[in-house]
Amino acid sequence: MQYQVLKKINFNDFIASLAKIEKVVAPVARGYNTFSFQEVKNGQDVAVKYIPTILPPKKYFFPQREKLIEFNKNAGTFEALLEYEKMVIFGVHTCDLAGVQCLNMVFSDKPKDINYLVRKNKIIIIGLECNEYCDQYASCKVVDNHLPNGGYDLFFTELNDSFIVHVNTIYGDELIDKTRLFNPAEQIHLDQLEAVRQKKREIFKEEVKVTHNDLAKLFDKSFDSKVWDDLDARCVGCGNCTNVCPTCYCFDVLDNMNLDFNTGDRSRMWDSCQNEPFAKVAGGENFRKTRGARQRHRYFRKFKYPVERYSRYFCTGCGRCTRTCMAKISLKETINALVDSKEEQK
Amino acid sequence: MKTAKLTDSEYLVKAGKIIRARQMTKIEKLFEISLPGGESLDHEPGQFVMVSIPGVGEAPLSISSSPTKRGSFEIVIRNVGKVTNALHKFDTGDTVGIRGPFGKGFPVQILEGNDLLFVAGGLGIVPLRSLINFVIDNRRDFGKVTILLGCKTPQDMLFGDEVDSWSKRLDVNFDITVDRCEDPDYKGNIGLITKLIPGVTLDPERTFAAVIGPPVMYKFVLIELLKKEIPERQILVSLERHMKCGIGKCGHCQIQNYYCCKDGPVFTYEQIKDKKEAL
Numbered sequence: 363m364q365y366q367v368l369k370k371i372n373f374n375d376f377i378a379s380l381a382k383i384e385k386v387v388a389p390v391a392r393g394y395n396t397f398s399f400q401e402v403k404n405g406q407d408v409a410v411k412y413i414p415t416i417l418p419p420k421k422y423f424f425p426q427r428e429k430l431i432e433f434n435k436n437a438g439t440f441e442a443l444l445e446y447e448k449m450v451i452f453g454v455h456t457c458d459l460a461g462v463q464c465l466n467m468v469f470s471d472k473p474k475d476i477n478y479l480v481r482k483n484k485i486i487i488i489g490l491e492c493n494e495y496c497d498q499y500a501s502c503k504v505v506d507n508h509l510p511n512g513g514y515d516l517f518f519t520e521l522n523d524s525f526i527v528h529v530n531t532i533y534g535d536e537l538i539d540k541t542r543l544f545n546p547a548e549q550i551h552l553d554q555l556e557a558v559r560q561k562k563r564e565i566f567k568e569e570v571k572v573t574h575n576d577l578a579k580l581f582d583k584s585f586d587s588k589v590w591d592d593l594d595a596r597c598v599g600c601g602n603c604t605n606v607c608p609t610c611y612c613f614d615v616l617d618n619m620n621l622d623f624n625t626g627d628r629s630r631m632w633d634s635c636q637n638e639p640f641a642k643v644a645g646g647e648n649f650r651k652t653r654g655a656r657q658r659h660r661y662f663r664k665f666k667y668p669v670e671r672y673s674r675y676f677c678t679g680c681g682r683c684t685r686t687c688m689a690k691i692s693l694k695e696t697i698n699a700l701v702d703s704k705e706e707q708k
Numbered sequence: 709m710k711t712a713k714l715t716d717s718e719y720l721v722k723a724g725k726i727i728r729a730r731q732m733t734k735i736e737k738l739f740e741i742s743l744p745g746g747e748s749l750d751h752e753p754g755q756f757v758m759v760s761i762p763g764v765g766e767a768p769l770s771i772s773s774s775p776t777k778r779g780s781f782e783i784v785i786r787n788v789g790k791v792t793n794a795l796h797k798f799d800t801g802d803t804v805g806i807r808g809p810f811g812k813g814f815p816v817q818i819l820e821g822n823d824l825l826f827v828a829g830g831l832g833i834v835p836l837r838s839l840i841n842f843v844i845d846n847r848r849d850f851g852k853v854t855i856l857l858g859c860k861t862p863q864d865m866l867f868g869d870e871v872d873s874w875s876k877r878l879d880v881n882f883d884i885t886v887d888r889c890e891d892p893d894y895k896g897n898i899g900l901i902t903k904l905i906p907g908v909t910l911d912p913e914r915t916f917a918a919v920i921g922p923p924v925m926y927k928f929v930l931i932e933l934l935k936k937e938i939p940e941r942q943i944l945v946s947l948e949r950h951m952k953c954g955i956g957k958c959g960h961c962q963i964q965n966y967y968c969c970k971d972g973p974v975f976t977y978e979q980i981k982d983k984k985e986a987l
Contacts, residue, residue, distance in 0.1 A: 429711075430717065430719040431717075431719050431720065431721065433762040433763075433805075434762075435762045435763060438803050440721050440723075440762075440805060441713060442713070442714040442715070442719055442720040443711050443712065443713055443714060443717075444711065444712045444714050444717075445709055445710070445711050446709070446710055446711075447709050447710065468957065469957070471956065473718050473955040473956070475718070475955075475957060476714055476716055476717055476718070477714070480712075585984060611957065611959070612958055612960070613952065613953070613957070613959070614952055614958070615765070615766060615953065615958065616765065617760075617761075617762065617763050617764055617765045617766075618763075619762075619763035623763075626762060626763050628760075628762075628765075628766070630952075630953075633952075633959070635959060635962075639950075640950070640959075640960060641949070641950055641960060642950055643949060643950050644767075644786075644788040644789045644792065644950075645788065645922065645923075645948070647922075647923045647948075649949070649963075649985050650985060655985070659985075662964070663962075666965070667964060667965040670965045671965055
């Protein structure tokens with residue numbers, strides 16, 4: 363374990379010198395209490411204190427739209443291609459680090475998704491610790507993402523007048539060397555880091571009426587719960603919740619013909635299980651007809667199915683789905699309602 | 709943004725040449741397709757391919773021919789969507805994109821030596837034909853074989869000549885029914901396929917049932933098969949789902965924790981009986 367320290371007065375220089383080495387993206391303020399990952403050139407552009415961005419860093423790993431194939435119809439040729447960009451993402455919170463870890467599992471599951479796997483290795487990730495809750499919608503403790511669990515090259519934690527930086531990979535170490543602004547951490551910094559973590563253990567409590575381990579068990583028995591009827595009545599089926607989710611990876615594959623009516627491409631685009639035709643087959647049968655069934659599917663894809671397949675929750679606790687929902691469907695309230703309705707059944 | 713060529717992308721298609729096209733009914737068309745250099749598709753009965761037209765898109769389609777037929781394979785297309793409508797305009801000599809084969813087909817190694825009961829309703833004959841012909845081509849490796857078919861009217865029966873030849877084989881028990889028939893000279897069964905099952909004599913412990921049909925058919929056929937006491941793990945079904953990738957990523961085909969395209973489309977009844985949304 364290697365720790366370095368960056369003085370806060372050197373933060374602007376750090377981002378500026380990083381931007382000279384590589385494209386740097388970081389959270390940027392976009393109006394009242396709204397942030398998004400954007401390219402930055404110096405430290406003043408970066409919102410070091412921010413609540414989860416509109417879209418998670420997923421957009422760099424798994425872009426909204428991506429070409430998979432280019433074809434020439436008359437020549438009868440098809441070429442598979444990969445679009446990528448080298449970059450450094452600065453300021454990734456632990457919830458979003460977990461989100462990337464989930465995507466890594468999905469896309470490296472066989473058959474592997476080469477487009478994703480090559481692209482992810484072109485991206486350097488610099489994490490940033492949340493010393494306290496971002497807002498009331500987060501539920502990172504119950505899914506165990508409030509503390510760093512790897513998935514970064516460097517990890518920044520804010521101390522009094524400096525950042526203590528955990529160097530996790532040689533790629534992170536290279537950036538430390540190249541920017542020449544860091545000093546090895548001393549005992550006092552490590553003590554301060556431990557104090558931050560200790561305080562976090564006091565602040566962060568399981569945000570719902572169920573423990574980390576019991577959350578999966580709750581969903582084992584919740585398929586027929588009346589809670590889904592309530593969501594059915596409220597959900598407007600807009601798909602915002604899945605678009606902003608750091609672990610939603612469903613996509614559509616579409617052909618685009620160029621104006622020459624000969625060349626074109628086959629691309630994938632983000633899709634949403636909340637859209638009505640998502641599970642509809644050609645014969646007309648729809649296997650998730652109602653908005654309630656589709657909401658239930660979304661929750662089960664976070665708390666049950668991935669636990670069976672990948673042994674982890676695919677909810678990172680970031681709270682984006684709750685913040686963005688037009689019908690005010692809250693993840694925490696839904697889980698609590700499931701707990702309550704189970705109590706009533708007893 | 710940089711671009712690089714990929715030679716190992718799962719989305720890369722092969723140019724499939726249509727070497728024979730036949731309009732089977734008003735809405736169903738058969739294509740026999742060969743791959744470049746005479747390459748074999750090397751599929752299992754029950755698997756599917758993604759068939760595409762550049763600029764129009766891709767659609768998942770069952771492979772209808774048996775893997776015992778080498779050098780080419782067959783698909784049957786019902787024109788119900790954008791891609792399948794466009795495919796209906798294709799003919800012998802045209803080229804389509806092929807990816808696959810995908811998914812888990814019928815476990816033919818496990819079926820060997822056992823009695824087999826085939827139940828196909830409507831378009832279910834298309835994928836089940838792959839297994840039926842595989843079994844017929846390796847007939848002595850299997851026990852008693854019973855084929856039950858159902859369709860809307862006698863005119864809707866696909867692969868009529870082939871079905872006729874199955875019905876005449878001494879080593880196959882065969883029965884067929886239609887939902888309705890206006891021809892007064894028609895002497896065959898009229899009614900749902902479920903009515904054919906009670907009359908079949910079988911040894912449930914050594915019988916595997918393979919069932920493919922429209923979603924509504926499964927529930928009722930399964931009840932009849934369970935009445936016959938065929939063990940749940942020996943009842944095989946093939947499920948239809950919307951699919952975009954074929955490799956367990958895009959999410960469209962998900963049945964609870966299963967991806968139909970990767971964990972299926974062939975499942976045992978035991979696997980899916982507790983999965984709501986499966987049937």
